[in-house]
Amino acid sequence: MNNFEWNFTTKLVYGPGRLAELGDIVKPFGKKVMLATYKRDTAFAPLIDKTIAILNANNVEVEVFDAIEPNPRSTTIDRGIELFQKSGCDCIVALGGGSVIDGAKYIAATAFSGGLSWDYVVLGDRKPRAYTGAYPIVAIPTVSAAGSEVNAGGVLTNWETKEKSFSRSEYRIPKVAIIDPEVLATLPLSITKDSCIDIFSHLIERYLSSEDTSEFADRITEGIILTLKDAFYKVIENPKDLETRGTLALCSIFGWQGIQALGRMGSIPMHSIEMPLSAHYDLSHGRGMGIIIPPYLEYFADKLPHRWAKLARRVFDVKEDDDLKAAKMLSVKVIEWFESVGMYLKLSDVKIDSEKFELMANDVMRMFGNSETDRIDSIIPTSVKDMVEIYKMAK
Ligand SMILES: [Fe+2]
Numbered sequence: 551m552n553n554f555e556w557n558f559t560t561k562l563v564y565g566p567g568r569l570a571e572l573g574d575i576v577k578p579f580g581k582k583v584m585l586a587t588y589k590r591d592t593a594f595a596p597l598i599d600k601t602i603a604i605l606n607a608n609n610v611e612v613e614v615f616d617a618i619e620p621n622p623r624s625t626t627i628d629r630g631i632e633l634f635q636k637s638g639c640d641c642i643v644a645l646g647g648g649s650v651i652d653g654a655k656y657i658a659a660t661a662f663s664g665g666l667s668w669d670y671v672v673l674g675d676r677k678p679r680a681y682t683g684a685y686p687i688v689a690i691p692t693v694s695a696a697g698s699e700v701n702a703g704g705v706l707t708n709w710e711t712k713e714k715s716f717s718r719s720e721y722r723i724p725k726v727a728i729i730d731p732e733v734l735a736t737l738p739l740s741i742t743k744d745s746c747i748d749i750f751s752h753l754i755e756r757y758l759s760s761e762d763t764s765e766f767a768d769r770i771t772e773g774i775i776l777t778l779k780d781a782f783y784k785v786i787e788n789p790k791d792l793e794t795r796g797t798l799a800l801c802s803i804f805g806w807q808g809i810q811a812l813g814r815m816g817s818i819p820m821h822s823i824e825m826p827l828s829a830h831y832d833l834s835h836g837r838g839m840g841i842i843i844p845p846y847l848e849y850f851a852d853k854l855p856h857r858w859a860k861l862a863r864r865v866f867d868v869k870e871d872d873d874l875k876a877a878k879m880l881s882v883k884v885i886e887w888f889e890s891v892g893m894y895l896k897l898s899d900v901k902i903d904s905e906k907f908e909l910m911a912n913d914v915m916r917m918f919g920n921s922e923t924d925r926i927d928s929i930i931p932t933s934v935k936d937m938v939e940i941y942k943m944a945k
Contacts, residue, residue: 551813573608580641648696655722659684684721695745697806699727714829744836764813826910845943847881911937
């Protein structure tokens with residue numbers, strides 16, 4: 551077991567209908583709230599209106615910023631920061647998926663600390679600017695995927711340079727997350743399916759990142775993946791089932807918040823390999839992960855076979871005793887599972903050809919690589935050549 555420190559500072563308010571409590575929840579944090587959310591379209595408008603009505607009914611002043619797009623762009627977020635400062639907001643409510651919550655985090659912390667949102671992201675050898683604090687954040691997730699509602703992370707896209715990167719800051723951990731299955735049940739099934747793949751990607755990205763250092767973390771992760779698999783089938787059968795929506799929310803929250811990795815170190819760079827697909831082609835992150843995971847698991851199966859084999863045996867019912875053979879069966883089993891939920895996709899299914907494979911791999915290396923070794927550091931050091939091979943296998 552590696553040494554660790556862990557805390558969980560976000561208050562979870564869970565239950566169907568609990569969005570109605572937003573007014574009381576937000577009052578201790580501010581007098582004028584920015585409601586940060588997606589562009590108002592016909593499907594999402596009723597939820598935005600309902601949220602504004604709840605705040606108004608509780609005499610909370612609201613400034614609406616309904617402009618955040620999936621794969622949030624730094625220029626959009628900078629407009630949000632300006633509006634937050636000009637309108638004198640002192641708290642932010644994020645209503646949406648990981649993109650909105652991440653965007654709200656950059657608004658809350660950058661409005662407090664100064665500068666532009668992109669100043670704070672990790673970018674190659676550049677030392678990111680450090681926040682000095684953040685305005686309080688209340689998150690209302692409409693998607694169960696990234697667990698952004700309870701963590702310090704945040705991803706941002708620079709549309710001009712086609713770079714997508716991240717940062718982490720304890721200042722940006724939401725004070726409260728309202729997990730309302732009635733809100734989550736409004737999510738269309740296609741986005742729900744992308745989200746389930748994203749939850750899975752987080753769980754395996756940490757599970758496969760180290761030697762056998764924490765049986766506790768392994769068992770927690772395996773339990774969450776098994777729970778996710780059951781709930782994935784159930785939500786396809788009945789997308790309105792509130793119990794299943796609640797279960798998926800907890801898989802998402804505890805699949806990335808840290809308890810599933812206590813005593814384990816690091817992560818493997820699967821997310822990094824997906825990021826250019828979103829940055830260059832605006833592909834949904836979950837769908838991109840679904841495309842990258844199978845070839846990644848196949849390509850690196852022989853690098854850490856006992857870990858691949860452990861996951862294959864415990865979660866995908868592989869009976870093979872030989873580690874290497876069992877490791878190689880992991881991608882096969884994952885593909886079978888993805889096919890059974892209609893999520894086994896190739897790049898050609900989303901109309902991405904091989905034109906930018908080299909460019910994307912070099913983007914990843916520039917942003918996350920070690921310039922001395924020309925590798926991304928992890929338990930499985932990853933080169934540009936490795937990434938290009940994985941993109942080719944995903945064609
Ligand atoms: Fe993710």
